[in-house]
Amino acid sequence: MARGTFITLEGGEGSGKSTLVRELTDRLTATGREVLATREPGGIPIAEAIREIILHVDNTAMDPLTEALLYAAARRQHLAEKVLPALERGAVVICDRFVDSSLAYQGYARGLGIESIWEINRFAIESRMPDLTLYLDIEPEIGLSRLEAGGRTKVDRLDLEGMDFHRMVREGYRKVAGMFPERFVTLDASVSQQDLADKAWQYLSDALARL
Numbered sequence: 001m002a003r004g005t006f007i008t009l010e011g012g013e014g015s016g017k018s019t020l021v022r023e024l025t026d027r028l029t030a031t032g033r034e035v036l037a038t039r040e041p042g043g044i045p046i047a048e049a050i051r052e053i054i055l056h057v058d059n060t061a062m063d064p065l066t067e068a069l070l071y072a073a074a075r076r077q078h079l080a081e082k083v084l085p086a087l088e089r090g091a092v093v094i095c096d097r098f099v100d101s102s103l104a105y106q107g108y109a110r111g112l113g114i115e116s117i118w119e120i121n122r123f124a125i126e127s128r129m130p131d132l133t134l135y136l137d138i139e140p141e142i143g144l145s146r147l148e149a150g151g152r153t154k155v156d157r158l159d160l161e162g163m164d165f166h167r168m169v170r171e172g173y174r175k176v177a178g179m180f181p182e183r184f185v186t187l188d189a190s191v192s193q194q195d196l197a198d199k200a201w202q203y204l205s206d207a208l209a210r211l
């Protein structure tokens with residue numbers, strides 16, 4: 001069994017995951033721990049290439065099951081090539097999105113079924129689940145308006161989805177939270193970045209002391 005600690009961050013668009021990854025990485029590094037900050041889909045060249053295919057605006061013909069399988073394939077490669085070796089070394093891995101994204105986006109919002117998506121992902125990750133998942137909960141309207149205000153430059157295929165899709169994603173996350181209460185923590189992401197980081201840090205420190 002790996003010695004490290006596997007932390008994932010989840011949330012809808014504009015929930016502040018990337019900023020929180022940086023903040024938690026800085027705080028953890030200051031304690032002397034080895035920290036690996038990474039993201040899905042991507043984090044390594046093969047998975048970044050799969051990300052390009054999934055999110056390319058031209059790929060509107062992509063079948064929803066193909067999309068789900070590509071996310072699972074990117075996840076598998078990233079886990080095997082980057083996350084597991086880091087955990088073996090005893091590092092703390094902070095990953096921006098993991099299996100819960102597929103459960104909420106593909107399983108629930110796309111309507112493929114949380115159970116079916118869980119099946120393909122369980123196969124892909126060989127049941128290696130996070131030790132702690134911080135879910136940044138925010139109204140989709142607020143999240144998306146933050147992205148606009150931040151002057152986002154790149155639009156991907158999922159950005160073309162309407163507000164109903166993003167509401168479904170949020171509902172999906174609530175269902176996933178109910179499935180995994182032992183590792184899933186819901187944080188109110190409408191508060192200031194500082195307050196969110198402080199709250200997240202409390203949960204992270206507790207988990208590190210416990211695990």
Ligand code: TMP
Binds near residue numbers: 041071099105159
């Ligand atoms: P990002 O914008 O957080 O980098 O994520 C890229 C997009 O991919 C985002 O819209 C969420 C979506 N996504 C899924 O639909 N399923 C998944 O399993 C993952 C990891 C991401």
